[in-house]
Amino acid sequence: MRWLVLYTALVLGANAGWAGEIDWQAAHDGGLAKLQRTDPTPVPATEFTDPEGGTHALADYKGKVVLLNFWATWCAPCREEMPSLDALQAQMGGEDFQVVAIASGHNPAPAITKFLAEAGVTNLPVRLDPRQALAREMGVMGMPVTVLIDRDGDEIARLMGGADWASDTARELVRQATAP
Numbered sequence: 001m002r003w004l005v006l007y008t009a010l011v012l013g014a015n016a017g018w019a020g021e022i023d024w025q026a027a028h029d030g031g032l033a034k035l036q037r038t039d040p041t042p043v044p045a046t047e048f049t050d051p052e053g054g055t056h057a058l059a060d061y062k063g064k065v066v067l068l069n070f071w072a073t074w075c076a077p078c079r080e081e082m083p084s085l086d087a088l089q090a091q092m093g094g095e096d097f098q099v100v101a102i103a104s105g106h107n108p109a110p111a112i113t114k115f116l117a118e119a120g121v122t123n124l125p126v127r128l129d130p131r132q133a134l135a136r137e138m139g140v141m142g143m144p145v146t147v148l149i150d151r152d153g154d155e156i157a158r159l160m161g162g163a164d165w166a167s168d169t170a171r172e173l174v175r176q177a178t179a180p
Contacts, residue, residue, distance in 0.1 A: 022176045024157075030169030034161050040154035043068075043147075044137040048102055048129045051109060056127060058134075059153060061098055065177045066149040067165070069101045070135050073111040075143045077162035079119060085146075086121040087166035088174070093123065096178040099165075104129040104143065148177065 024037050043058045050056065058066065069085055071078035082101070089099040101124045103112055112126060129135055138147065138155075146165075148157040156177075164170065 021179075022156075022173065027169055027173045030172070031167050032159065032163055032169055032173065034163065035148075035157055035159045035173075037157050038155055040150065040152070040156055043149055043153055043155055044134065046134040046137050048127055048134050050128065051112075051126050058100075058149065061100065061149070062153045063151055064095070065097045065151055065174065067097075067099045067174070068147040068149055069099065070104045070129070070138075070140050070143055070145045070147075071101055072103060072105050072143050073107045073115045078144045079115070081144055081162040081165065082116075082119045082121055082124075084164050084166040084170075086119070086123045088170060089123040091166070092171060092174050097174055099124060100127060102127040102129045102134065104135040104140065105132050106130065148173075150177065 024035070027035055045057055045059060047055045047057050058068070067085070067088070069081075071082065085099050085101055093099060103126065107128070107130070116124075116126070132140075135145075138145075142160065144160075144162055146159045146163065147155050150156050
């Protein structure tokens with residue numbers, strides 16, 4: 001039954017008449033059961049950093065669909081999930097889509113390096129929210145939390161806990177979200 005739902009979603013997603021619409025039920029039934037659609041809400045302008053001290057904001061990605069992930073080195077579900085986020089970025093990242101993974105809270109640089117090496121992560125730049133300012137502003141209470149942001153910079157869905165972001169269902173969700 002799961003494959004029938006996924007196949008139906010793929011067929012409908014390929015139909016130009018359905019372009020730009022997300023089949024939330026197919027995503028739920030296809031393995032992203034914890035994904036919750038949200039009312040479009042503008043994301044905060046709160047800045048986050050990189051290891052070199054550069055500053056970034058979610059507004060930097062306006063015009064792209066973003067899968068924003070809050071994680072930490074001490075988070076066991078994050079360790080399981082991170083390789084799939086890395087694979088999704090490798091497969092689908094580009095002009096229309098970006099995975100933005102932000103280490104939130106106290107995550108020492110050596111711990112981040114070790115975590116990413118052990119997880120085999122090579123496609124995601126390191127982004128940091130050491131004081132959890134962005135996480136707090138976005139209502140993140142635990143980790144991992146993943147937020148789907150549309151091209152306009154609005155949160156449109158949220159998943160609390162881990163997920164397989166390299167799955168066919170996740171890739172179809174991204175295709176639907178990035179459709180013109």
